[in-house]
Amino acid sequence: MSSIWGDNIKISVFGESHGLAVGVVIDGLPPGIPLDTRKIDFEMKRRRPGQNIYTTQRTETDKVEIVSGFFNGFTTGTPLCGIIKNNDKRSTDYEDIKNIMRPGHADYTGFVRYNGFGDYRGGGHFSGRLTAPIVFAGAIANQYLEQKGIVIGTHLLQIGNIQDESIDSVNVTTKQLQLFRSMSFPVVNEQVQDKMKEEINAARMECDSVGGILETSIINLPAGIGAPIFDSVESRLSAFVFSIPGVKGIEFGTGFKLSSMRGSDANDEFYISKDKAGCSTVNLNCSDTYNREISKNTPENNIPRTRTNHSGGINGGITNGMPVLFRTCIKPTSTISKPQHTINIDTMQETEHIFKGRHDPCIAVRAVPVIDAAAALVVMDLLLEKEV
Amino acid sequence: MSSIWGDNIKISVFGESHGLAVGVVIDGLPPGIPLDTRKIDFEMKRRRPGQNIYTTQRTETDKVEIVSGFFNGFTTGTPLCGIIKNNDKRSTDYEDIKNIMRPGHADYTGFVRYNGFGDYRGGGHFSGRLTAPIVFAGAIANQYLEQKGIVIGTHLLQIGNIQDESIDSVNVTTKQLQLFRSMSFPVVNEQVQDKMKEEINAARMECDSVGGILETSIINLPAGIGAPIFDSVESRLSAFVFSIPGVKGIEFGTGFKLSSMRGSDANDEFYISKDKAGCSTVNLNCSDTYNREISKNTPENNIPRTRTNHSGGINGGITNGMPVLFRTCIKPTSTISKPQHTINIDTMQETEHIFKGRHDPCIAVRAVPVIDAAAALVVMDLLLEKEV
């Protein structure tokens, strides 16, 4: 069931790029979350196309109509459905090329999967446009997380060959992450911004595209979230992140570099922190009935922390109270306007083709708010894990 | 629900490292799969500890007792339960250190998650020993896949600083993958084997551990497996792979290197293959009722393939018939016998500790059959996706 996700909240995503609308039903939201629609609009705007030359020129207002589950300013607790109309459709762009399988794209695999019945216009249900309802759902999750002090932010660690600095994995701050959310090119070192834009523009001018790496931080998560084996935080985050078009790799904490390290370097040693910045031992899993005196020696300002954060805040699949950190690799946009060799699925002949139509020269940029939304939804789902 | 996984088959893993047994219930297996128990034993032996100096010295026969779901040599179609006794337990090893939180391990996070009630002996339910029932379940899935010609194999691409060659992503062969399964140190270039062993032994002699990278190939998968958005092949594989202790990163195809590539290089161009080696267009998703004449132009020896395989055989979350390729990063074993700083969770004091007990100096080696099992289970689950 490819378009439903979640355990404690469930989102059901629907729509095609050139159909009437895209949208999402969110089931399992707690009742009584006050929703600020301006914050939703803000997140939608972060993802919206057509805002500058570094993104596709399709223009959509991406205004969400909330159809249900929202009453008198609060969530009702029953399913919340949001719908986003498709306005700027040029479906004729696709009629001529419906049998030409774009290399790197889902044209061929979608054709086989859906036996030729899929809506081929603009990628149909495979379109990056389906990330709009995900961003909407994430914007709601984010307002839930804000109330708990949990903050998520992502920056462009790499675009093509241009690299930003990595975040400080131990001391990443709310301020830094909020700054990322306000930037259209979020980076740690602002001096690389122009170089990144040049990198994208260079690809664009050559009718080509370029990839990138995003680095995401989640802070103020309590220790004890997630579970061993199949509900590890890494499993849950990676499963969602690989649902975003173009993602081809993910790593947590020090990631692939851990392969060449020794355990004595990679292990994050614990100590007792005397301040409570950036972490918490609030145990969401304590039962009223059976609660042992776990916290007797744990005054609020006396908290286990680690001096390094190679694990990305996750041990054994469960948060340890340190920042959760992961990096996502985004491949270059598949649809490019350079001539490419491919096949015609109807004639089963090889052909060379130039794909016109509008596309992002670097989807990594617009993936930033989508990754933030994914992280918010996963974290909310894990936090709502039943209390026992 | 951390220990149940799957959509079309479901596995429910149970047990603790030092309890009576570990095991698994597999629900949803098709009836009538002939099971060769020698093949199960073979897979269990690949993972078994105590076979050489590069692994933990705990000795377990890891013989599986099949309790249900297997009758007269075939699966019955009702739940199959396999149980593996724990024999070589030295629980007293752990009594003294139950309050000492091993850095990098799940001791602290498990303590918080389970409110101090978890079985702390040998890592309890967090132990790598829980991969034994996964290997058992994978051995059954693998016999199902064998009948369809699907082959999975993994080699050690990197141990510490020693690197093997990458597999040929377009032309990986059944023979190569079967060879990997027969090797205790599977590599492409056998000349690196000794260097890898030295790297592990060096860490072991220093009471330390070392990480690694595994590269896995799945061949002969038909095109059209998986789904857009939440059931992408990458989502499903990554979620399972991150359930294996020590995994900290995964990438598909060319992976993180795609970030610095252009679309024109990264896109895999299609062509029509005249032979059928290594791929298939058998459409598992054709309905009898509604089947369109998809294959009219697709004789068996006239198959879409790609000349490169940067996508790792997956476009838009769905297989394209090329080899599925992914690389997994395994961190160095957390438990080491070097002195480390940490905390006592009972006294909430900092302390320095040397962890004794038996452990693998490089879990990447024993992770090989576990990754193979994970891949087999995911692929079987995706193949069993309802026909439509």
Next chain:
Amino acid sequence: MSSIWGDNIKISVFGESHGLAVGVVIDGLPPGIPLDTRKIDFEMKRRRPGQNIYTTQRTETDKVEIVSGFFNGFTTGTPLCGIIKNNDKRSTDYEDIKNIMRPGHADYTGFVRYNGFGDYRGGGHFSGRLTAPIVFAGAIANQYLEQKGIVIGTHLLQIGNIQDESIDSVNVTTKQLQLFRSMSFPVVNEQVQDKMKEEINAARMECDSVGGILETSIINLPAGIGAPIFDSVESRLSAFVFSIPGVKGIEFGTGFKLSSMRGSDANDEFYISKDKAGCSTVNLNCSDTYNREISKNTPENNIPRTRTNHSGGINGGITNGMPVLFRTCIKPTSTISKPQHTINIDTMQETEHIFKGRHDPCIAVRAVPVIDAAAALVVMDLLLEKEV
């Protein structure tokens, strides 16, 4: 997660009685089902309110807008979303009485469940109006089933104290069931129709309501559908049927009367039928690979049947090829215009109240197409159970 249902297809229902719209997302539909929108309209019209004096006077066209998943006359295989606008809303009817808990209704329990944040207007998400998207989803499932010859139909076995005849549990025909679907008061013995209408009208004139029993038949289901234990056909049907407002009982085959029978009477004896009317041994669960010669002695006109049908076509949770039969008890509509004692949840005072607003004097009548839809969705979900 109260508003998502299904295993192989999943439906996600949303909306409130007096919000913008109600609707449903259907995920997992096979691609390539040709949909006749007139058949959808026909089913919607069966449920639509305001068509005669025996139903509520709220008038809604209940035209469904299909937003996604439907392209060029066929299902695409990706999520199909249908939206039904709410037009005839009189929300002010409810403002005054929002704190008055209607006896028998979900006002109080919904208030507690959703902590007072629910949309109280017209029952909100608890409204019978939420059966409109279920009927829409069922209309699609029904077109899928039609292609396989499976027919579902329901008649009013009882309204108040007026009883219709029971269907012939062994020889129920397609013609009879199709006749039921075309009748606004479906009965076997048409002479009871007027008496039933009088029974309803009598209740209506006294500002009261009345209950009923529906009898549903599903024919031409192959043997072998369903599963032991938790996926029994009875479990799956009852779970959905109890999701329909007002249902308080369900029984299969001879039902509660089996309690006073002997096994020798209750057991349905098997024989070999020489004709193939009304049943089939088509085994949906045969694997291509492992298929045993199950059917060697089963020519199409040589089929196991039973001479009686006390089991309602289900043995051990699995269909046996005979008609599946069940009866559903619907309580009298809760909302009535007679004075009733109840409480004000705000003041926590007792009060007497007359509830105005529009309601059905007998919801059993409009429940007929809803039960048909429920049965169609359950049967489709069971049929789509993976083939192996």
Next chain:
Amino acid sequence: MSSIWGDNIKISVFGESHGLAVGVVIDGLPPGIPLDTRKIDFEMKRRRPGQNIYTTQRTETDKVEIVSGFFNGFTTGTPLCGIIKNNDKRSTDYEDIKNIMRPGHADYTGFVRYNGFGDYRGGGHFSGRLTAPIVFAGAIANQYLEQKGIVIGTHLLQIGNIQDESIDSVNVTTKQLQLFRSMSFPVVNEQVQDKMKEEINAARMECDSVGGILETSIINLPAGIGAPIFDSVESRLSAFVFSIPGVKGIEFGTGFKLSSMRGSDANDEFYISKDKAGCSTVNLNCSDTYNREISKNTPENNIPRTRTNHSGGINGGITNGMPVLFRTCIKPTSTISKPQHTINIDTMQETEHIFKGRHDPCIAVRAVPVIDAAAALVVMDLLLEKEV
């Protein structure tokens, strides 16, 4: 997936009647539930066969071996697996008759469903023996519920033509329900006990069997449990109850009799109770963050209750704080020793057969603890629903 059940706890049942063992894995149990194994043994004994002439003469000790998830007297929070050996197996009883399809039993449907690969001995996975692990799981759930004051009990409302009195649906007491649990023939009016035993014995002497009706009460459930539409308490309870072999009907509260009632009689009028016996307004769904002052007017001794209980404690799918009441119809045991006509599935010939082997002359009696276990598991699952 027929043998896995649950949302917040999940149970995975495995085993066959004449295999090595039957058992269950329970995932999602809260950590820290103190388990009294004597209470488990007590529940197992209630279901155990061979205790008197009214049940099958198969003798099993039904001692459960807890393999995992239980440590130092408490649940660990990780999966708890319990295994029950099959000792008194007479598999040869079944070899001769494996092709003779018992009328009313799952022999034929199971043969079709599993393509002839099922374990036919003693009903295999369809056997009533599979209720043993359900009773075990229910015994654990029951200890969880006891701590919250929730009590469940069932009596034999009818055996054949002998009827017990119905429970007082408004004032059922803990004492009464605990008494039921201690009786091997639980009834309200003890004078019907002997008549019921005679009814069973009469059937037994005639090589026949007889059915019955069970009436179950659940008291002290807080208001607000369950959900509209698909997670109605009726949906959840009925789905589980129909998983128990032999169940053919279920009704809640006044049940089928509601069909002939008027709304003014069927509606349960609310009042404000000044004592707190038998109910509670504890709101499990209050969020810490968003909690409105719902209880300001709700002192503990000032509670909404209803004067009648036709709804069986459930309005709109959600508990209202009154006793939850349901009745279950159990058909007569299918396996009887009278000659019956049936078919041989191998030869596809009709035949007459006398089935020997051991069976219960009235499974309704031994179904009592199974229904109690089912109710306990459903209630626990609903209570663990995430707090919001």
